Amino acid sequence: DNRHSMISHSWEGGVLRARVHHMFLDAPPDIQTALVRYVTESDADASMALGSFIDSRSDRLVRRGRRHKLSQQGKHHDLHSIFVDVNDRYFGGSVTCLLTWGRHTKTPKPRTTIKLGSYDDNERLIRIHPALDRPWVPRYFVAFIVFHEMLHHVFPSRRSGARRELHSADFRERERTFRH
Numbered sequence: 550d551n552r553h554s555m556i557s558h559s560w561e562g563g564v565l566r567a568r569v570h571h572m573f574l575d576a577p578p579d580i581q582t583a584l585v586r587y588v589t590e591s592d593a594d595a596s597m598a599l600g601s602f603i604d605s606r607s608d609r610l611v612r613r614g615r616r617h618k619l620s621q622q623g624k625h626h627d628l629h630s631i632f633v634d635v636n637d638r639y640f641g642g643s644v645t646c647l648l649t650w651g652r653h654t655k656t657p658k659p660r661t662t663i664k665l666g667s668y669d670d671n672e673r674l675i676r677i678h679p680a681l682d683r684p685w686v687p688r689y690f691v692a693f694i695v696f697h698e699m700l701h702h703v704f705p706s707r708r709s710g711a712r713r714e715l716h717s718a719d720f721r722e723r724e725r726t727f728r729h
Contacts, residue, residue, distance in 0.1 A: 555603050558588040565589065572606045600708055619649040623682035626691050632675075635696050639726065646673040646702045648695065650682060666694040668701035675699065689729040696727050 558567040567588050573580070580602050586595035621628040632648045646668070667676050675698040681691050704720040706713050716724075 556584070556587065556599065570603075572603070576602065597708075600713070604708065619647060621648060621650070623650055623679070625682050625684050626686070626688060628677060628691075628695065631688065631692050631695050632699075635692055635699060638728075639696060640699065640703070644699050644702055646675055646699070648675045648677070650679050651676040652679070666698045668698045670701070670705060673702065675702070693727055693729060697724060700724055 555570040555572070556567070558565060560566075565588065569584065573584060576584070580598065583592075583595035583598040583602075586592040587599055621632075628648050628650060636642050636644050651667075663678060663680060665678050665681060668674070669676070675695065677691065677694055677698075681694065700720055700723055701715070704717055704723070706715045707717070708714070
C-alpha cells in the first residue's frame with residue numbers, strides 16, 4: 550500500500566524479488582506482461598505502459614494524514630516569512646501549499662549529493678533540508694529553494710514518454726524570473 554514506490558525489485562542470490570502495489574492484483578494480462586518485462590529487462594515501453602496504468606489508478610493510493618508537526622521557525626531562517634515574501638512577490642499570494650523544515654537525522658549517512666528541497670503534491674507540502682538553516686546560508690538562497698518548490702506546486706509534473714517531466718519549459722522560464 551505504498552504511496553510512492555509502486556514497483557521495487559532486486560536480485561538476491563540469483564532470485565528476483567519484486568514488490569508491487571496492490572493495484573496490480575487485478576491488472577489486465579498486458580500490464581502483467583509489461584510488469585515482468587520492466588523488472589527483468591528494464592524495458593522502456595513497459596515502463597511507459599506501467600506509468601500510464603499507475604496514473605489511471607491513482608485513486609487507489611492511500612492518502613495518509615501528515616505524520617509530523619510542521620516546523621517553520623529555524624534557528625537562523627524563518628520559512629514562514631520567506632514563503633510569504635516569495636508568494637507575494639512572485640505569485641501574487643496565490644500559492645496555498647504548506648511548508649516545513651525537513652527532519653534532522655540522528656546518524657548522518659555519507660553523501661555525495663543533498664536534496665535541498667522537495668514538494669509532495671499529495672500532501673501539498675514543501676520540505677526544506679535542515680542543512681540550510683545555518684547562519685552562513687544567505688536568506689536569498691533559502692528563498693530560491695522555496696521559490697523552486699513553489700513552482701512544482703504551480704507546474705505539476707507530467708509524463709513525457711517513458712519519463713516524468715519535472716521541469717517543463719514553462720517551469721524553467723518562470724524559474725529564471727527569480728531576482729537572485
